[in-house]
Amino acid sequence: MKYKTQKLFTNKSILSFLILVLVICFTSNAQLYLLGNNYTVQDLNENGTIVVGDNAQEHFMWTISDGLTLIGGVAPNQYGGTTAVNSAGTKIAGTRINPDTALGELSSYDVATQIWTSHGSLGSSSGNSSSSSWGISSDGQTIVGLGWINPGSAHAIKWTNLNGVEDLGSSVSGSSSRANAVNHDGSIIAGWQDSSTGFRQGAFWIDSNQTLIFHNNGEPASEVGVISDDGIWMGGGGNYANDYQAYIWSEATGVLDIGPAPINEWRGATTGLSSNGEVVVGYYRPWPAPATLGRGFYYTEVDGLLDLTDYATSLGIDVQGAILALPLAISDDASTVVGLTNSGIGFVLKLPVAPSNNNCDNAISLNCGVSISGSTTNASDSGGSDAPDVFYTYTGSAGEGIIEVTLCNGATNFDTFLRVFSDCSLTNEIASNNDDCGIYSRLDFESNGTSTYYIMVEGAGQESGDYTIELNCLLSNSSETNNTFALYPNPVDDLLYISSEELIKSVSLKNILGQILYELKLDSFDSSIDVSNLNKGTYFLNLKTESKNSIKKIIKN
Numbered sequence: 001m002k003y004k005t006q007k008l009f010t011n012k013s014i015l016s017f018l019i020l021v022l023v024i025c026f027t028s029n030a031q032l033y034l035l036g037n038n039y040t041v042q043d044l045n046e047n048g049t050i051v052v053g054d055n056a057q058e059h060f061m062w063t064i065s066d067g068l069t070l071i072g073g074v075a076p077n078q079y080g081g082t083t084a085v086n087s088a089g090t091k092i093a094g095t096r097i098n099p100d101t102a103l104g105e106l107s108s109y110d111v112a113t114q115i116w117t118s119h120g121s122l123g124s125s126s127g128n129s130s131s132s133s134w135g136i137s138s139d140g141q142t143i144v145g146l147g148w149i150n151p152g153s154a155h156a157i158k159w160t161n162l163n164g165v166e167d168l169g170s171s172v173s174g175s176s177s178r179a180n181a182v183n184h185d186g187s188i189i190a191g192w193q194d195s196s197t198g199f200r201q202g203a204f205w206i207d208s209n210q211t212l213i214f215h216n217n218g219e220p221a222s223e224v225g226v227i228s229d230d231g232i233w234m235g236g237g238g239n240y241a242n243d244y245q246a247y248i249w250s251e252a253t254g255v256l257d258i259g260p261a262p263i264n265e266w267r268g269a270t271t272g273l274s275s276n277g278e279v280v281v282g283y284y285r286p287w288p289a290p291a292t293l294g295r296g297f298y299y300t301e302v303d304g305l306l307d308l309t310d311y312a313t314s315l316g317i318d319v320q321g322a323i324l325a326l327p328l329a330i331s332d333d334a335s336t337v338v339g340l341t342n343s344g345i346g347f348v349l350k351l352p353v354a355p356s357n358n359n360c361d362n363a364i365s366l367n368c369g370v371s372i373s374g375s376t377t378n379a380s381d382s383g384g385s386d387a388p389d390v391f392y393t394y395t396g397s398a399g400e401g402i403i404e405v406t407l408c409n410g411a412t413n414f415d416t417f418l419r420v421f422s423d424c425s426l427t428n429e430i431a432s433n434n435d436d437c438g439i440y441s442r443l444d445f446e447s448n449g450t451s452t453y454y455i456m457v458e459g460a461g462q463e464s465g466d467y468t469i470e471l472n473c474l475l476s477n478s479s480e481t482n483n484t485f486a487l488y489p490n491p492v493d494d495l496l497y498i499s500s501e502e503l504i505k506s507v508s509l510k511n512i513l514g515q516i517l518y519e520l521k522l523d524s525f526d527s528s529i530d531v532s533n534l535n536k537g538t539y540f541l542n543l544k545t546e547s548k549n550s551i552k553k554i555i556k557n
Contacts, residue, residue: 048336079104081132086140142186192223233277235270387459414465
């Protein structure tokens, strides 16, 4: 991945575009929640449904449905550490007082049992603390932080159930280190290493081996505060060597500066990364003023650096007069940002998120008889109509036959368009349909029994919304295809005769693109169609009765 670093912090053209997108795809689940004064929101699970932090006295967890729940432990103002949660939202890491030692200690909270467990230290203490928790892996198996080795010096530590507390050491004799964050499976740990002068340099550990991070000019980079779930990207605060710009780092790119700051001499830091590092949040602030007097940012490769408050407003979200000054984390799926406002109020910002099958490469597989609900809201436009679209696949392993795809089930709430393609290049369109049942779409296509077909669901014009897609397979060996009604002769030259066991309500004839060539309302058991003017080729006859919707392939000689 290449990150662009030349965009301005307030890009008016980008914001204008986002306002246009709002008109097309904004949904009510995008919202700002304010949790109250002194509720510092520090972390969240993979999809933002569980949020954790502290209220300056103890840890808390928050959900939309249950609100705030205090869970004990101790806040970092006297004991150090942060509150963190694993991806599933089942385990929370934080510092609490070990009742056996009366000292603050790296610990975890089991959400299901509501029980805290202390996990130990390096055997020493400083003041009222022996160790502190600063991060937890997404799988919940590794907790990282700081452990005191004497009253004036501490080392980065990690805890696992298998090995207990492990000392990650210090590469500078007599100086401290700390682990701030850890990737999904605990294999890469990030934090800082004190130099002999006290400068906190960015560092990471793999198999307990430390590597220091430097700017591309050879100067040391400041501490790493966050790591992406995949372990590829890290982020931290700026220093004199990069004009105090927030930065991200990977082994492939080295340090990439995210700035410049919106106001000269402000200082920035990266505080949150999505699971793959594609979305970055952080802040810029006046120095040495508190961080809540600055401005939070939202960064992607495409849009560059955007002011977080302006970005939320452009999406139609009511920010309730607040400035989202200090974002502290973003969920793995980039749906939720948490932190503090300029008034010190904890916030949870829910953003519109694209569907998981937004791109053809991430199409969801469908099988015969399957019905799935979804939405095109917030999806991108891959072609076809000027509307958001999503993708499904069908692989014809069940045999040759006619495949019906329909949105005509009463659960679809916008004017739809269906298309079927042979591959994700989207250049070979096999079938399409705009309006088959009112403003909703239904089409048929022929499966050869082995190929994979790509189904696009989109809106007509620029519409988007919710839908339920159904896929029905009428295969060559299907009793329904053979016995519900009879066609003869087939192949046909002129007149095609139809005979049904049930009362026929309607008959339609379509070409392989799903275009209706003939349609007739009936109320009989028999009928006929004159196909003498059709070109040679394959067509599909759709017969509807009170209880069935049957399709059969016909061949025109």
